[in-house]
Amino acid sequence: MLFILLGVLVLHLIILILLIVSTAASTWSVGDTGSTDLWYNCKTASDGYHCKPASxxxxxxxxxxxxxxxxxxxxxxxxxFLYQLFRLVKGGRFFFTAIFQILASVFVMCGAIIYTVMRPDNHTEFGYAYVLAWVAFPLSLISGLIYIVLRKKE
Structure with missing residues (x-):
């Protein structure tokens, strides 16, 4: 049981890191002259690399x-999860944790779908931060479903 809890915790930490990197990274779209993310549009010009705030x-x-x-x-x-790990009664399920994790999954999916449909320049390729967001979506959904099934045992 310890290995299952440790595995779920490691999976959760990986998902959290993926979400932080995909939110903060500067490469949601990559083109010939620069990159675009959620916060800045950066372009390479003859006099250097310039960034301006996103639209x-x-x-x-x-x-x-x-x-x-x-x-x-x-x-x-x-x-x-950490709170329920120590306070949950024996045999209890991690429903509260699962609800939050599934909501995180739904939010990242909605954000990535909106970006896919509305991105400003269709001549650019998707960057690694966009891919990380899509990787984090099924992982967080699976993690949320694991929390629903998982029971606390001694």
Whole structure:
């Protein structure tokens, strides 16, 4: 049982790291002249590398909010798991943790879908931060489902 709990904890930490990196990294779209992320649009010009804030469109603000919410819910889920690990009665399930983790999964999925549909330049390729967000989605969903099935044993 200790190995299962340790494995679930490591999976949760990996998901949290993936979400933080995908939210903060500067490569959601990559083109010939620069990169775009949730926060900045960076271009390479003859006089150097210049970054300006991301557009103030509603869709990019929605993606920003959803990605931040996914990080917060994943972190709250980790705290809830650690709390329930020591306070939950024997035989109890980690429902509270599972709800937070599944919500984090839904938020990251919605954010990535909105970015996919509304990205400003269709001539660019998706960057690694975008891919990390899509990798974090099924992992957090699986983690949430594991928390629903998992029971605390002595």
């Amino acid at each position: 103030s469109d509603d869709w990019i603000q929605a993606v920003q909010a959803l990605m931040i919410l996914s990080v917060l819910f994943c972190f709250c889920s980790l705290i809830a």
